[in-house]
Amino acid sequence: MTSAPRPPATDDRLPLDPALAPPGTTAFRDAGGLPAGNWRGARDGETLVPTHCCFCGVQCGIYLRVDRTGTVFGVEPRNHDINRMRLCPKGINAYQQVNHPDRLTAPLVRSSRDEPFREVSWDEALSVTAAGIRAVQARHGNDAFGMLGGASLFTEKTYLVGKFARIALKTRHVDYNGRLCMVSAAGANKLAFGIDRAGNPFSDILLTDCLLIAGANVGECFPVLTQYVWGARDRGAKLIVVDPRETAVARTADIHVALRPGTDAAFFNAVLHVVVEESLTDEAFLATRTSGWEEARAAAADCPPRRAAEICGVPAEQIAEVARVFGTADKAMAWHARGIEHHTQGVDNCLAVINLCAATGNIGRPGAGYGTLTGQGNGQGGREHGQKSDLLPGGRSINDPEHRRQISRIWGIDEAELPRAGTSMVEMVHQMRRGEIRGLLGICNNPFVSLPDLPAVTAAYDTLDFHVQCDFFLSETAANAHVVLPVTTWAEDEGVMANAEARVVKHNKAQEPPPGVRTDTWVMCRLAQLLGAGDKFAFTGSRDVFEELRIASAGTVNDYYGITYERLEETGGIAWPCPTTDHPGTPRLFEDGRTHHPDGLIHLQRVEWRPPADPYSDEYPLSLTTGRTVAHFLSGNQTRRLGALVEQTPRPWVELHPAHGFRNGDPVRVVTRRGATVLPALVTEAIRPDTVFVPYHWPIPTAANTLTNAALDPRSKIPEYKVCACRLERAEHLDEVPAPPTPPGRSAYPPKAQAARTDPLPPTAPQGRGTAERS
Numbered sequence: 001m002t003s004a005p006r007p008p009a010t011d012d013r014l015p016l017d018p019a020l021a022p023p024g025t026t027a028f029r030d031a032g033g034l035p036a037g038n039w040r041g042a043r044d045g046e047t048l049v050p051t052h053c054c055f056c057g058v059q060c061g062i063y064l065r066v067d068r069t070g071t072v073f074g075v076e077p078r079n080h081d082i083n084r085m086r087l088c089p090k091g092i093n094a095y096q097q098v099n100h101p102d103r104l105t106a107p108l109v110r111s112s113r114d115e116p117f118r119e120v121s122w123d124e125a126l127s128v129t130a131a132g133i134r135a136v137q138a139r140h141g142n143d144a145f146g147m148l149g150g151a152s153l154f155t156e157k158t159y160l161v162g163k164f165a166r167i168a169l170k171t172r173h174v175d176y177n178g179r180l181c182m183v184s185a186a187g188a189n190k191l192a193f194g195i196d197r198a199g200n201p202f203s204d205i206l207l208t209d210c211l212l213i214a215g216a217n218v219g220e221c222f223p224v225l226t227q228y229v230w231g232a233r234d235r236g237a238k239l240i241v242v243d244p245r246e247t248a249v250a251r252t253a254d255i256h257v258a259l260r261p262g263t264d265a266a267f268f269n270a271v272l273h274v275v276v277e278e279s280l281t282d283e284a285f286l287a288t289r290t291s292g293w294e295e296a297r298a299a300a301a302d303c304p305p306r307r308a309a310e311i312c313g314v315p316a317e318q319i320a321e322v323a324r325v326f327g328t329a330d331k332a333m334a335w336h337a338r339g340i341e342h343h344t345q346g347v348d349n350c351l352a353v354i355n356l357c358a359a360t361g362n363i364g365r366p367g368a369g370y371g372t373l374t375g376q377g378n379g380q381g382g383r384e385h386g387q388k389s390d391l392l393p394g395g396r397s398i399n400d401p402e403h404r405r406q407i408s409r410i411w412g413i414d415e416a417e418l419p420r421a422g423t424s425m426v427e428m429v430h431q432m433r434r435g436e437i438r439g440l441l442g443i444c445n446n447p448f449v450s451l452p453d454l455p456a457v458t459a460a461y462d463t464l465d466f467h468v469q470c471d472f473f474l475s476e477t478a479a480n481a482h483v484v485l486p487v488t489t490w491a492e493d494e495g496v497m498a499n500a501e502a503r504v505v506k507h508n509k510a511q512e513p514p515p516g517v518r519t520d521t522w523v524m525c526r527l528a529q530l531l532g533a534g535d536k537f538a539f540t541g542s543r544d545v546f547e548e549l550r551i552a553s554a555g556t557v558n559d560y561y562g563i564t565y566e567r568l569e570e571t572g573g574i575a576w577p578c579p580t581t582d583h584p585g586t587p588r589l590f591e592d593g594r595t596h597h598p599d600g601l602i603h604l605q606r607v608e609w610r611p612p613a614d615p616y617s618d619e620y621p622l623s624l625t626t627g628r629t630v631a632h633f634l635s636g637n638q639t640r641r642l643g644a645l646v647e648q649t650p651r652p653w654v655e656l657h658p659a660h661g662f663r664n665g666d667p668v669r670v671v672t673r674r675g676a677t678v679l680p681a682l683v684t685e686a687i688r689p690d691t692v693f694v695p696y697h698w699p700i701p702t703a704a705n706t707l708t709n710a711a712l713d714p715r716s717k718i719p720e721y722k723v724c725a726c727r728l729e730r731a732e733h734l735d736e737v738p739a740p741p742t743p744p745g746r747s748a749y750p751p752k753a754q755a756a757r758t759d760p761l762p763p764t765a766p767q768g769r770g771t772a773e774r775s
Contacts, residue, residue: 043067049510050078052497053091054152054490055633057374058082058202058224059499060091061572064098064491064510072098072491072511080572082202082499088223089631093642097489098511102473102641102742104486105516113462113480117744122518129441129483130530132466133169136439143419146173146428146437150444151181151374151382152634154495154507156545157520158378159393159552160537161443162386167411167536168528172419173437175389177445179425181338182379183388183716184346185372191347192354192603193589194596195557196395197380197502198371199363200333201575201587206231207367210329212240212322214264214353215339215722216373219248220630222337222500225373238325242267243339244625245655245693246686255322258688260313261623262723264340266609268352270308270316271323272300275359280327282361289363289593292604296355299606311609313688327360331367338375338627342721344613346713352607363602364590374500376634377490381498384558385549389422393549394556410552411536424717426451426710433460442469443487443520448476449635449699452708452719453674458700470520475637476699479741487520488513495542496568501587503575504560506568521545554579557596612723613711614673620725622690624672626704627722629695636697640740646757651737652702653762654679655693660728665761667731670694672724675706678731682762692726701735734760 045068053060061080064072075095077085107125108117120128136145147169149161158176165174186196193199205211205228218225229249233239241250242257242264250256259267275281276297286293305316312319326332334357340349354370362368374380385393393410396403398421408415423431429451431437440461451457461467461480469478470485478484492513498504513519521539528537539545543565554561562578563585574585594600614620631649632639639645654668662668662681669678670692679694679702687693696704709724737757 048076049508051491051508051510052080052377052505053087054094054097054377055090056222056377057379057500058222059377059497059503059505060087060224062087062091062094064095066510070511082503082573083224084227086224086227089645089648090633090639091224093639093644095491096642097472097638098491099514100473100641102740102746103514103517104472104474104484104743105514107486108484108743110482113482117484119744122516125483125485126526126530129468129485130527132468132482133439133441133531136466140438142170143172144437145169145171145439145441146422146431147171148425148428148440148442148445148447149174149176149382149387151176151178151376151379153378153382153444153520154490154493154542155378155381155385155497155504156495156542156549157443158382158387159385159549160521160524160539160545162388162391162393163411164524164528164537165387166419167413167417168524168531168533169441170417170419172422173389173428173431174387174422175425175428176382176387177425177447177450178376178379178383178388179717180450180719180721181375182341182372182383184341184343184713184718185336185350186383187347187716188350188354189372191605192351192595194603195589196383197576197589198500199589200369200371201501201503202228204367204369204588205229205333205335206235208232208237208329208331208333209367210238210240210326210332212242212326212332212334213249214242214334214336215341216335216337217243217245217247217249217339217627218373221375221628222373223630238329240322240325244623244688244691251686255318255325257314257318257322260311260688261625261691262343262612263312263609264343264349265345265352265607266303266308266311267314267319268349268356269300269303269607269609270305270319271326272296272352272356272359273304274320274323275327275356276300278324278327280323281359285361285363286359290358290602290604291599292606293359295606296359296604299608300355303609313690326356331365332357332360332362333367333369333371334362335371335373337373339722342718343723344711344713344720345610346718347715348607351605354602355604355607358602358604364588364593366588369588372500375628377499378497380500380502381496381504384498385553389424394553395558396556407552410548413536424712426712426719427717429457429460432463435463438464439466440464440468442467442477442481444470446475446477446635446637448480449637449697449703449705451710452705452721453710454700454703454705455675456710470523471637472517473637473641474741474743475635476741485523486517487523488517492517493519493521493542496546496563498576499573501575503573503587504563504568505573506565613720614709614724616725620672620727622692622726622728624670624707624724624726625691625693625722626696626708627693629697632695632697634697637740640697650757650759651762652679652695652698652704653682654728655682655684655687656728657687657689658683658685659689667734669729669731670707670726671729672707672709672726674709677702677704677706678733678735680734680760680762692728696721699738702737
């Protein structure tokens with residue numbers, strides 16, 4: 001038998017020699033086909049608008065499909081180098097928000113919460129809003145009116161939130177919902193490195209020899225990021241996962257550390273203890289690149305594996321194994337997320353991971369470093385340019401005299417007019433309850449689902465004299481407001497976001513907003529005019545704002561000056577800092593051996609474990625932890641309206657070990673010191689027997705955050721969502737899952753989604769290994 005002749009050397013087709021070509025290639029060619037050759041599935045007149053997903057901090061590239069009428073009707077994955085054609089269930093369904101029947105399309109106003117909303121014109125709505133702001137501030141002072149932004153806003157809008165609060169409202173009380181997400185990691189990064197961002201790009205995961213993932217359910221919360229994990233594994237990297245649950249990625253790990261919630265600092269100190277004891281430290285790196293090593297090492301010396309094993313509920317031998325695998329790797333990386341950050345010692349937990357990376361010399365090299373996974377699409381960019389209570393644009397401190405002078409010059413105000421630092425989002429809610437904050441403007445947040453101890457939150461909001469909320473759906477929080485202003489989705493405006501790598505990417509406008517809908521930028525600029533500050537807000541859109549933001553960030557640690565819309569379109573994204581328009585950006589930090597501290601060193605910190613704020617007792621013997629599920633996002637205001645996602649995951653559940661004696665679907669009452677909710681049991685061996693898990697995307701009465709503890713990390717002011725004491729009780733009936741609020745005159749949920757929402761059984765266990773049958 002002779003082989004087929006080879007094509008000429010200039011032929012760029014696959015070789016047809018059966019010994020060289022993949023099986024079946026010859027037959028496929030002989031049939032006259034070329035892989036995807038001339039394939040076209042577009043509608044006549046269709047346009048594909050390149051942009052990015054609106055959800056998590058991976059920021060996958062997508063095309064929005066736009067028909068000849070200018071209407072978004074679908075989505076396609078884009079071969080962007082972040083996601084390489086991959087999308088998760090949320091990304092596939094994201095486009096359905098844009099022309100959803102629940103969209104707010106007219107301002108809503110009412111005089112009191114006892115009255116129904118009425119639709120009004122924009123002129124009336126803005127007039128009522130400005131009058132309400134002036135009335136509160138006239139009676140109680142400027143600081144009696146607060147503002148809360150969001151980390152899903154474009155960076156231009158987050159810049160405006162901070163500027164609007166401080167110039168138009170003249171209040172110090174401004175913060176954002178990233179306070180519930182990334183601030184522990186941010187605090188640790190600033191302490192250790194003098195800069196708040198991940199040290200390495202995603203692509204470095206492919207180069208590592210050992211990947212440690214702590215408190216991050218990558219398979220469900222960042223599904224597309226698993227391609228990097230599997231790529232590293234394909235190249236022989238070891239995988240260590242630290243999580244109380246055997247998540248999908250943990251199930252494939254070389255080592256899964258199923259530690260007790262709230263014990264992360266003890267675990268990482270014990271790992272460092274072994275690294276020191278077995279001489280796995282990089283002494284040259286520690287001597288030349290760090291300060292504070294003696295203090296960090298002393299704390300680790302006080303936490304040997306035997307002691308940590310008792311605290312964490314894992315074998316001492318496993319702690320030593322983690323130390324040896326991580327410490328002997330030529331290149332090792334650690335990434336973490338909310339699982340170690342949502343704690344009263346969230347900053348310390350992150351610092352303990354940094355100590356481990358630095359002690360082994362794994363900072364600032366390809367395949368060796370440290371990163372944090374952002375939950376919201378702009379979780380990184382949303383905290384960089386001024387909507388955080390203690391920061392000004394460019395990551396400047398609002399309490400630093402020189403930083404204040406710099407921004408005051410750019411904004412054209414006297415430094416004395418610039419308010420001082422305000423309080424955090426959760427603290428602002430306590431101030432509402434005490435009557436210190438009497439009015440509020442909220443943009444892109446839903447505290448009635450996302451904040452801990454929800455009964456206290458709703459009571460605090462009810463004390464407000466005047467509450468305005470901006471959103472494109474009527475969230476649970478907006479449904480309690482006096483004024484609701486309808487604003488655009490991400491597909492109806494343009495702007496930038498910075499993903500978990502600190503790569504700034506460009507979102508493009510795909511369609512015009514519905515009649516009656518305005519951009520957040522337009523709303524803030526018009527309100528500023530009515531409040532007498534219009535000359536400081538003469539912006540026509542995102543591009544104008546971005547040009548001022550570039551100037552405001554120039555020369556800072558968060559330097560965006562060299563980033564332009566045109567460069568982002570050309571490159572697909574640029575990692576900051578980027579000081580000049582010919583600078584390539586900075587995907588990997590610290591390659592030059594220096595941090596952003598004046599001395600250039602990594603400032604290692606002493607970390608000591610302390611127990612969670614909610615003590616265990618005979619009455620509350622178990623640990624409750626919370627988190628996300630693959631089909632939903634944050635407060636669920638968006639995803640709980642998208643049919644395929646509702647059908648996939650129609651309701652929350654309580655995930656528990658079979659040792660508790662429940663069967664799948666049994667009604668289980670989860671009780672903490674703050675409240676209770678009755679949920680269906682999801683019985684699985686993939687969780688510790690002393691721990692239960694509840695996803696948090698739903699409102700009262702099925703809200704996980706009815707149960708959670710509002711105790712805060714003293715430095716980051718992040719709530720302790722990831723651990724509180726609880727007990728389980730048998731119940732008779734499940735709590736009903738409420739439909740999302742809708743504008744006046746519209747009905748909620750189609751019949752099929754209603755049926756899915758009332759299914760008494762939990763979804764199939766995402767981890768598998770269920771031990772009770774559905775009945």
